[in-house]
Amino acid sequence: MVSMDDAVLARMEKSGKRYELLVDPTLVDQFKENPxxxxxxxxxxxxxVFHDARGGERPTSEAIENTFATQDIVEITKxxxxxxxxxxxxxxxxxxxxxxxxxxxxHIHSQAxxxxxxxxxxxxRIELALDECRYSVDPFKRLEDQVKDAVEKLKPLIxxxxxxVKLAFKISGATMGKVNxxxxxxxxxxxxxxxxSWACVIECPGGMKGELIGQVMxxxxxxxxxxx
Numbered sequence: 001m002v003s004m005d006d007a008v009l010a011r012m013e014k015s016g017k018r019y020e021l022l023v024d025p026t027l028v029d030q031f032k033e034n035p036x037x038x039x040x041x042x043x044x045x046x047x048x049v050f051h052d053a054r055g056g057e058r059p060t061s062e063a064i065e066n067t068f069a070t071q072d073i074v075e076i077t078k079x080x081x082x083x084x085x086x087x088x089x090x091x092x093x094x095x096x097x098x099x100x101x102x103x104x105x106x107h108i109h110s111q112a113x114x115x116x117x118x119x120x121x122x123x124x125r126i127e128l129a130l131d132e133c134r135y136s137v138d139p140f141k142r143l144e145d146q147v148k149d150a151v152e153k154l155k156p157l158i159x160x161x162x163x164x165v166k167l168a169f170k171i172s173g174a175t176m177g178k179v180n181x182x183x184x185x186x187x188x189x190x191x192x193x194x195x196x197s198w199a200c201v202i203e204c205p206g207g208m209k210g211e212l213i214g215q216v217m218x219x220x221x222x223x224x225x226x227x228x
Contacts, residue, residue, distance in 0.1 A: 007045035012084030096139035113206040115161035120207035175220035
């Protein structure tokens with residue numbers, strides 16, 4: 001459940017009355033797209049509708065029924081988000097926009113490479129290019145959608161290629177447990193060798209290659225790796 005401090009107001013007005021919910025701002029877009037994919041216990045700070053959430057003023061059951069034609073909190077939430085709006089303070093919006101902006105930058109940095117050098121662009125370069133193209137970050141829009149939009153605006157400024165790379169690792173049996181969890185999401189093939197070493201082939205975004213190899217070497221200093 002989202003905390004009261006992190007929740008924001010979802011508000012709808014009807015017949016001169018406000019109806020408010022305290023919601024997790026990071027789940028708003030996901031709920032709008034597919035309500036069934038979001039647990040209400042995670043989405044709402046309180047399983048209640050308010051006239052004034054901060055002041056604790058609640059509507060009567062009759063008022064809720066007359067306004068929404070239901071007492072179901074899921075259906076009420078759908079209506080408020082469809083017909084109402086999210087109320088953010090200036091500070092809340094600034095914090096959320098910056099957090100989303102950094103997620104976009106990190107995603108592009110870790111997923112894309114310069115097609116000429118096959119290396120990821122520095123985060124600072126991506127950030128400056130976002131400023132130059134005046135990309136507007138939406139704190140409620142899905143990260144994947146914003147990355148796609150941002151990349152389209154960035155391509156005229158910096159070359160971007162979302163290529164994947166295949167890496168083969170040989171890890172000692174003693175350190176395999178430390179490395180396995182790290183590589184498992186990208187695993188294509190694995191097996192044990194005669195010397196009791198663990199060998200695997202992974203496929204990952206090109207931008208992640210250097211960081212991933214570095215993390216493996218930190219956990220298994222005698223690891224062997226080659227690009228396929």
